[in-house]
Amino acid sequence: MNVKTIQFVRRGEVVSLDNVPPDRTLLEVLREDLSCTGTKEGCGEGDCGACTVVLGEAEGSSIKYRAINSCIRMAHSVHGLAVWTVEDIAQTDGALHPAQQAMVDCHGSQCGFCTPGFVMSLFGMYQNHTCKGQPIGRELAQEELSGNLCRCTGYRPILDAATRMGSLPPQKVDEKAVLKQLKQIAAPAGEGEYLSPISLKGLLAARAANPKAQIVAGCTDVGLWVTKMHMQFPQILDVTKVAELRKVEKYPHHIAIGAAVTLTDAYAALVADRPQLKTFSNRFAGLPVRNSGTLGGNVANGSPIGDSMPLLIALGANVVLMSVRGHREMPLEKLYLGYRKNVMAPDEVVAWIKVPKPVKNEQLRAYKISKRYDDDISAVCLVVNLQVEAGTVRKASIGVGGVAATPVRATQAEAALTGQPWTVRAAKVAAGALRTEFQPISDMRASAAYRSEVLGNLMQRFWLESQGVTQINLESFRLEEAA
Incomplete structure (x- = not known):
C-alpha cells in the first residue's frame, strides 16, 4: 500500500485515498476530494464547530464515537477509523436521522451554516447516550454542544432538539458491519511522510530516526499552524495510535496518563479522583477539541495559556520523557525553559504524566x-x-x-x-x-x-x-x- 494512502470506513464502504500530503486536513479531503460539502469551513481553527464530523473507533466488540473538528485534524489520523459526515446519517430511503428530524421539529436551524456541525454533535450525543438508554437533559446537551457556535443565537431550539431526539423512532448504526470493515484496513505505514507507529518501541525508533519530524497527537494546535500560519510539514509523526500511551493506569498513590490519551478521557480520570474539577474540565475548550486533543500534546506544547499545566503543577504532577536511550522523570514545571521551549532532546517524546492521588485535608x-x-x-x-x-x-x-x-x-x-x-x-x-x-x-x-x-x-x-x-x-x- 502506498505510504500516502488513507483508508477509512464511510457509508458502509472502505474509502481509499492515494497520495494525500501529510499535512492535508480532514476537512480538505472531505470537501475537495470526496465532495462532502455539507461539512462547512467556518473559523478554520476549531472554535465554531461548523466542520464537526464524528469518528468511530473499534473498542472491543463495540464502537466508540467522538465528535471532532475536521478543520484542524490531519487527514491521515483517521486511517483505520470510521467517519460520519452530515450526508451519511439519514436512512437510505431519505428518512432523517433523529438528530436531523429533531432540528426540523424544534426549528433549530436559522441561517443554516452552523447546522451541519450541530447535527453531527447531536449525532455523537445520540450514539453515546440515547442508544445506550441514557436520557439527554438540558444540562448535558449544553455541556456537549459547547464546541458549536450559532451566530444567529438560536441555542434554545437547538437544545430543545437535543432533548427531543430520544422521543423519535430509534435509528442505530450497524456496528457489527462497521467493525468487520474496520478489520479489513491494514495497519498504518511505518515509514514515509506520515509516520503512525502502533507501539511505544516503534514510536521511539521512529523519533530517533526522524528527529525533525513534527510530532502530532490530536492536532488541535498544530492544525492551527497549518490553517492559520500556512506552515507545511514534510514529515509528521503521529503518537495517537501507540497502544501503550492510550491508557490511564491506576496505582496506589498516583495515576499515569499516557501521552495519547484524549483530553476528554484524561480529564475524566482526573475528575474521578477530584469531582470538584468537573466544571474546569468542561471549560477546557469545546467537546470536539477535547475529543481530539491529548493531555500529552497540551503538556509538550507548553503554551503559557494552556489550562492543563497550571492544574498539573498544582497537583504535583511529574512528566516522563522517553527515548531509545531510556527515560527520565521530572516535575512538570521543570519541563519548560521559555516560550514554547523545553528540555526535551531531539529524540525524546512525552510518554506519561503522573498525577498524585488526593491526600487528606x-x-x-x-x-x-x-x-x-x-x-x-x-x-x-x-x-x-x-x-x-x-x-x-x-x-x-x-x-x-x-x-x-x-x-x-x-x-x-x-x-x-x-x-x-x-x-x-x-x-x-x-x-x-x-x-x-x-x-x-x-x-x-x-x-x-x-x-x-x-x-x-x-x-x-x-x-x-x-x-x-x-x-x-x-x-x-x-x-x-x-x-
Whole structure:
C-alpha cells in the first residue's frame, strides 16, 4: 500500500485515498476530494464547530464515537477509523436521522451554516447516550454542544432538539458491519511522510530516526499552524495510535496518563479522583477539541495559556520523557525553559504524566478567566491546592497560566502560605504575593494590570469558598426556565 494512502470506513464502504500530503486536513479531503460539502469551513481553527464530523473507533466488540473538528485534524489520523459526515446519517430511503428530524421539529436551524456541525454533535450525543438508554437533559446537551457556535443565537431550539431526539423512532448504526470493515484496513505505514507507529518501541525508533519530524497527537494546535500560519510539514509523526500511551493506569498513590490519551478521557480520570474539577474540565475548550486533543500534546506544547499545566503543577504532577536511550522523570514545571521551549532532546517524546492521588485535608480549586465562558482561551488560569490541618496550611501548591512565558508555579505565594494559619489575613498576604510575583503582558485577552489584579482577587475568592461561600461563582448559578 502506498505510504500516502488513507483508508477509512464511510457509508458502509472502505474509502481509499492515494497520495494525500501529510499535512492535508480532514476537512480538505472531505470537501475537495470526496465532495462532502455539507461539512462547512467556518473559523478554520476549531472554535465554531461548523466542520464537526464524528469518528468511530473499534473498542472491543463495540464502537466508540467522538465528535471532532475536521478543520484542524490531519487527514491521515483517521486511517483505520470510521467517519460520519452530515450526508451519511439519514436512512437510505431519505428518512432523517433523529438528530436531523429533531432540528426540523424544534426549528433549530436559522441561517443554516452552523447546522451541519450541530447535527453531527447531536449525532455523537445520540450514539453515546440515547442508544445506550441514557436520557439527554438540558444540562448535558449544553455541556456537549459547547464546541458549536450559532451566530444567529438560536441555542434554545437547538437544545430543545437535543432533548427531543430520544422521543423519535430509534435509528442505530450497524456496528457489527462497521467493525468487520474496520478489520479489513491494514495497519498504518511505518515509514514515509506520515509516520503512525502502533507501539511505544516503534514510536521511539521512529523519533530517533526522524528527529525533525513534527510530532502530532490530536492536532488541535498544530492544525492551527497549518490553517492559520500556512506552515507545511514534510514529515509528521503521529503518537495517537501507540497502544501503550492510550491508557490511564491506576496505582496506589498516583495515576499515569499516557501521552495519547484524549483530553476528554484524561480529564475524566482526573475528575474521578477530584469531582470538584468537573466544571474546569468542561471549560477546557469545546467537546470536539477535547475529543481530539491529548493531555500529552497540551503538556509538550507548553503554551503559557494552556489550562492543563497550571492544574498539573498544582497537583504535583511529574512528566516522563522517553527515548531509545531510556527515560527520565521530572516535575512538570521543570519541563519548560521559555516560550514554547523545553528540555526535551531531539529524540525524546512525552510518554506519561503522573498525577498524585488526593491526600487528606486537600483543598483544591481551579479558576479560569476568559472573555467567553465556554469554548475560549484563558486570560488567566489559577489553580490553588492547599493541605490544611488543624487550621494551618501544611503545604501549598499553586499553578498559574497566562502571566509568564511558560506555565509557572507561584513559589512566593506558596511560601507566604506554608506554615501559616489559614485565615483571611493569610489569604490577603498570598493575594499580594500573586499580584507582584509575575510580570504579565498586555494582549488582546487582557491587560497586564488586569491579570495581576485578577490573580489576587482569585486567591481571595478561594478563601471565601473555603469558608463555604458558594453564591460568588457561576457554578452555583441556575437559570430557571420559563414554563
